[in-house]
Amino acid sequence: MKKSAFRLAGVAGAVALGLVLAGCSSSGTGAEKSTVTFWGWAPGYADAVKAFNASHTDVSVTYQEVQPGAKGGYQKMLNAVTAKNAPCLAQVGYETLPSFAAQGALDDVSQYANGDKGKYQPAAWKSVSIGDAVYGAPVDTGPMALFYNKQLFDSLGLAAPTTWDEYQADAVKIHASDPNKFISSPYMDYDYAGLAWQPGATWFGVSGDSWKVTMASAENKKVADYWQGLVKDGVISSAPMYDQAWYTGLGNGDIATVVGAVWQAGVIKGGAADGSGKWAVAPMPQWKAGEDQVGNAGGSATAVLKGCSDPKGAWEFANWMSTDKTTFNTLVQKAGLYPAATALTSLPALTSGDPYFGGQKIYDVFSAAAATVNPSWTWGPVMTKTAADLNDGLGKAWSGQGTIADALQTAQDKTVAELKTQGLKVSQ
Known part of the structure; x- marks a missing residue:
């Protein structure tokens, strides 16, 4: 894709210099009904569009299902932006949104969106913002907690650990009870990112018109060394997640x-x-007893793509889909989405007991966690490559070859090189 001025100057700088254009004019006059197109893949989105169209007269939304982002949807979106025939709206993961922005593929809708900022969790809002620009509406989040085999813990007289020190002690006891039992499995890419996210061990930041890459910081090394210690103790299973x-x-x-x-x-x-x-x-174990901070893994936005003919109407739908109680309750049921909007944590679909978890109302735990997600996290503009490079090192480190800290340093070095190759400014 041709490098735009936005891409060359760096995301934050482009915002500061006013290089991010709003695209085309907003309808907002009520003169005639506006039509916007929305590309996505989450189950339940078609139902949301149908409900919106039935209850709104100023904007009509056309939904088109595309392949999930990593399976072709994202490239289709970028190609459409280049060809200047992109839809107004697209489902974009938080981790991917900065790369879209860096390629000049998004419209800044802050003039329409800022009034709704208070409806969303701070960490979710930051995930759709870079500098003063807002590129879409947060949809869902991935607040973290501890899933644990209560039957196993009870059989050993163990309670759910509340700190990472307790977690390490439990890991040793569980493995000592049976050499085939392990506290956990290796965490990779975005799952590992959630572990770093909790204590504020950031990976990226924006300084002026430059990106900062902080994957090898002292805060990150603390998290890395903790999990490396569990590897050394022999209490991490070799079974890859999702295998x-x-x-x-x-x-x-x-x-x-x-x-x-x-x-x-x-x-x-x-x-x-x-x-x-x-x-x-x-709840997710804490680094210090009494703390109350968690990480996040996952989540997506309804992003406004470059060239949208009605960014105001696009925001109207995007914000509505993320905040309408009836619509989002369906998204919980059909897609398992957890709302980024703070007023939706008590939806009917989120308040019933789950037989798999012994009848526990598990969403009560996540509702509390959502309010304490550390808001300091920023995703980088080349996350596909960053994650791939990180996974190369993590795969070796979890098996005892090299260290997690080394994997982070290597991923940082390669990310910095890639940013410079793409013409983005980097500050050390």
Whole structure:
């Protein structure tokens, strides 16, 4: 794709210099009905569009389902922007949004959006913002907690750990009880990012008109060294997450915990049926007793693409879909989305007990967690490459070859090189 002035100056600088154009004019006059197109793939989005069109007369939305982002949807969106025939709206993951911005593929809708900022969790709002620009509406988030095999913990007289020191001690006890049992499995890319996110071990930041890459910071090394210690203790399973061996371990009790986002509930239930009734959810362990801070893993936005003919109407729909109670309740039921809007945490779909987790109302835990997600996190503009480079090192580190800290340093070095190759400014 041709480099735009936006891309060359760097995201924050472009915003500061006013190089991010709003695209075309807003309809907003009521003269005639505006039509905007929305590309996405989440189950329930078609229902949301239908409900919006039935209740709104000024804007009409046309929904088109595309392949999930990493499977072709994102490239289709970028190609459409280049060809100047992109839809107004698109489903874009938080981790990918900065790369779209860096390529000049998004419209700044802050003039329409800022009035609704207070409706969303601070961390979610930051995920759709760079500098003063706002590129879409937050849809869902991935507040993290501790999924744990309560039956196993109870059998050993262990309570759910409240600190990472307790977690390490429990890991040793569980493995000592049976050499085939492990506290957890290796975490990769965005799952690992959630662990770093919790204590504020940021990976990226914006300074003036430049990107800062901080993956190898002292804060990150603290998190890395903790998990490296568990590897050294021999208490981390070799089963990769989402592999069949992982699901088997969750079902038979060989893997005792998953430190994961709210959507992991569906993953665990769907892949480890044998664990039904054995598992429970507890708050994410803290680095210091009494602290109350969690990480986030996952989430997406309804982003406004460059060239939208009606950015005001696009925001109207995007904000409505994320905040309408009836519509989002359906999204919870059909897509397992957890709302970024603060007023929606008590939806009916989020207040019932779950038989898989012993009848526990697990969303009560995530509702509390959502309010304490550390808001300091910023995703970088080349996350696909950053994640791939990080995974190369993490795969080796979890198996005892190299260290997690080394993997972070290498990923940082390669990310900085890629940013410079793409003409983005980097400050050390």
